[in-house]
Amino acid sequence: MGQWSGPAADAVLPVSSAFAAVDDARAAWLAGTLQAKKFDHDWVTQQWLHFLDNMPAALSAAQLGDLDRAYGFTRSRNAQIRTKLARARDPQ
Numbered sequence: 001m002g003q004w005s006g007p008a009a010d011a012v013l014p015v016s017s018a019f020a021a022v023d024d025a026r027a028a029w030l031a032g033t034l035q036a037k038k039f040d041h042d043w044v045t046q047q048w049l050h051f052l053d054n055m056p057a058a059l060s061a062a063q064l065g066d067l068d069r070a071y072g073f074t075r076s077r078n079a080q081i082r083t084k085l086a087r088a089r090d091p092q
Helices: 017-029 045-053 061-071 078-087
Strands: none
Touching: 017 061, 045 061, 061 078
């Protein structure tokens, strides 16, 4: 068996509007045009991970605090979300 080189060139890749809404909310929040508490539309864990994974590396302490106050990430029972927030606080 050879190494996997990704999907075939003619593969039909899935498209989801669920992540497009997350991308739009992240962009608006980073631009300062949307308050943190206004963009959670019952997101599931995968959407939150997508939101956090695609943040710029240079988030300020104020921005991280804003998200934590709005959504309680540091009190989350979800280890993946807590880990993403910790990495955002201390990108190495």
